[in-house]
Amino acid sequence: MANDGPVEHGFPHLETVRASITALYRRLSCDTVRTFAGSVAPADVAFCDTDDLYLGAQRVAGEMVRHFRLPDARLVVSFREMTHAANVELAAGPEYFVELNGRFRTHRRDIGAALAHEVTHVYLHRLDLSFSGTAQNEILTDTAATYLGAGWLLLDAYREDSVSSQKLGYLTPEEFGYVLAKRALVFDEDPSVWFTSPQAYTAYVRGMAEARRDEQQPPLAGAGWAGRRRYARDRRHAPGPRPGVGYAFSPDGGGRLRVSFPCPTCQQRIRVPVRGRVRARCSLCRTVLECDT
Numbered sequence: 001m002a003n004d005g006p007v008e009h010g011f012p013h014l015e016t017v018r019a020s021i022t023a024l025y026r027r028l029s030c031d032t033v034r035t036f037a038g039s040v041a042p043a044d045v046a047f048c049d050t051d052d053l054y055l056g057a058q059r060v061a062g063e064m065v066r067h068f069r070l071p072d073a074r075l076v077v078s079f080r081e082m083t084h085a086a087n088v089e090l091a092a093g094p095e096y097f098v099e100l101n102g103r104f105r106t107h108r109r110d111i112g113a114a115l116a117h118e119v120t121h122v123y124l125h126r127l128d129l130s131f132s133g134t135a136q137n138e139i140l141t142d143t144a145a146t147y148l149g150a151g152w153l154l155l156d157a158y159r160e161d162s163v164s165s166q167k168l169g170y171l172t173p174e175e176f177g178y179v180l181a182k183r184a185l186v187f188d189e190d191p192s193v194w195f196t197s198p199q200a201y202t203a204y205v206r207g208m209a210e211a212r213r214d215e216q217q218p219p220l221a222g223a224g225w226a227g228r229r230r231y232a233r234d235r236r237h238a239p240g241p242r243p244g245v246g247y248a249f250s251p252d253g254g255g256r257l258r259v260s261f262p263c264p265t266c267q268q269r270i271r272v273p274v275r276g277r278v279r280a281r282c283s284l285c286r287t288v289l290e291c292d293t
Contacts, residue, residue, distance in 0.1 A: 007160055007167045010174060011210060013139050016131070017175055018267040020143035021182065025266045025284045027129045033285075037187045039149035040067050042194050045112030053079075053105060060112050061098065064119035067150055073122060077115075079105055085168050088118040090125045109196075113153035113168050120145035138170040146171075146179040152191045155180060155200045173199065177207020185211060186265060214264040217246055221277070221290040228292070235259075235274065249274070259293055 025033060044063045047056050054077065061075040072094045081102045089097045098118050104111050120141050124130060129144075131137045145151035154169045155176035167173065180191050181204065195201045216222050218231035234242050238249030238257055247261040257274040266285035272278050274293045281288050 007158070007165050008172050010172055011178065013171060013175055014178070014210075016136055016139045017143050017171065017179060018262070020131075020140040021147060021179070022267045022284070023129060023131075023140065024144055024147060025268070027127055030285050033148075036148040037189075039152060039189065039191065039194075040064070040112070040116070045153065047108040047111050049108060051108070053108070056108065057100065057111055057115075061115050061119065064112075064115050064150060068119055068123040068148070070119070070123060070126070075115075075119070075122075086114040086118050088121050090121060093122075093126070096122055107166075110153075110157040110166075110168065113157040116145050116150035116153050117141060117169060120148070120150065135170070142169045142171045142176070143179050146176060147183050149183070151176065152180055152194060155203060156195050156197050158200050158203065159197050160199050173203035174206045174210070177204040178210050179207070180204055181208035181211035182265070184208070185215075214262075217261070217264070219247060219259055219261060219272075219291045219293045220264065221292045223292070238274075263287060263289070 040063065045060050047060060057077040058075070061077050065073050065075060074095045075098050076095060077098050077100060079100050079102050082099065085101050087099045098115065100111065100114055104114060124141060124144060131140045142151060142154065145154065155173060157166065157168045158173045159166050169176065171179070183189065184191060192201055192204055195204070216224055216227065218227045223231070230245070231247065234245070235249065235257070239251060242248060247259050249257050249259050252258045252273065258271050259274050260269045260271040262268070263270050263282040263285060265287040266282060268282060268284040270280050270282055270289070272280045272291060272293060276293060278291050278293055279288060280291055
């Protein structure tokens with residue numbers, strides 16, 4: 001938790017974020033991902049200063065448990081002074097002990113954000129889905145929370161001005177915006193209407209721009225002029241190495257070329273023949289893509 005300290009910006013973890021989205025689709029299936037079409041509603045996690053601290057925290061935790069469809073999970077929430085925003089004990093269950101930073105005693109509006117991350121830990125633990133290394137696993141957790149409809153709260157908890165700052169989670173604000181944008185493009189959702197932080201909106205706009213760029217890379221038909229020109233040049237010299245681009249050429253065994261590239265929705269690589277205009281369907285997320293190979 002960044003607390004009145006420097007906040008990292010940009011997209012330094014983008015490769016792991018994309019791998020996390022792919023891992024979600026592979027572990028859950030496209031059909032299960034689509035059951036999370038509805039995000040956590042702001043009213044369901046609202047927390048005012050007159051609410052009882054512990055009863056309110058338990059209520060919000062219960063909403064997160066319901067969102068992730070963990071009916072037998074019971075969260076016991078407590079508060080203590082610590083460096084991180086929160087911590088959960090990932091035991092066998094069904095009871096899980098969650099500790100929240102004592103700061104949230106007076107910053108109650110962000111309790112939902114902290115619990116979104118910790119309940120996602122429980123959800124992924126039950127799925128037996130994890131990455132190696134603590135840092136990569138935390139990025140997976142932030143990405144899963146956001147892509148599955150609870151992590152918009154983590155971005156909304158980001159606030160920064162000339163004298164103070166606050167950010168929850170391990171992704172940068174722009175990376176949270178990127179994952180939210182990916183979700184918005186799949187579910188036709190506009191999470192920006194829920195933001196109370198103006199900095200969150202700015203980060204979301206930047207993330208959406210990055211997500212849109214994924215849809216404008218060759219050989220996708222929506223690629224820009226410069227990208228198509230470079231692709232045509234690379235195709236003439238295939239199958240040599242092509243640094244700095246997402247596509248790769250390879251022979252198909254019959255003397256013809258095939259090109260592979262990441263699906264803009266789930267990032268799984270798709271392989272299609274090089275023969276002009278083709279329509280490809282991602283086997284993982286079922287997105288239909290118009291390509292100009």
